[in-house]
Amino acid sequence: MEYIFHLDREPFEAVRQGLKTVELRMCDEKRRDIAPGDIVRFIHSGDERLSMDVRVTKVHRFQSFEELYRALPLSKCGYPSDDVPGEPWRDMEIYPGYSPEEQKKLGVLGIEFELLKRE
Numbered sequence: 001m002e003y004i005f006h007l008d009r010e011p012f013e014a015v016r017q018g019l020k021t022v023e024l025r026m027c028d029e030k031r032r033d034i035a036p037g038d039i040v041r042f043i044h045s046g047d048e049r050l051s052m053d054v055r056v057t058k059v060h061r062f063q064s065f066e067e068l069y070r071a072l073p074l075s076k077c078g079y080p081s082d083d084v085p086g087e088p089w090r091d092m093e094i095y096p097g098y099s100p101e102e103q104k105k106l107g108v109l110g111i112e113f114e115l116l117k118r119e
Contacts, residue, residue: 027107060110065089
């Protein structure tokens, strides 16, 4: 399967530079069947002419972003290090449909990947 995800400038650049190798998403209808071997095309939200393809290597499933953040290395998720003070999982709650209630209802994903193509 192939998927398309839009990324803002900062996470897009982190993927391009190889600093971010895990994408965090809700386990909604569009993504619940994502599996190792699938291809994801990341498209830059600010300039849709920019894209890159990755191959999913592993899918981590959790009940909440809090659980995910406690289990996965945050440096792979786009943070500068694994030691992030406070409650960094709250960052995800700013996105529409990513409320704690939706997380509990749908679950969340940590989609691990390897970069295939740079454009």
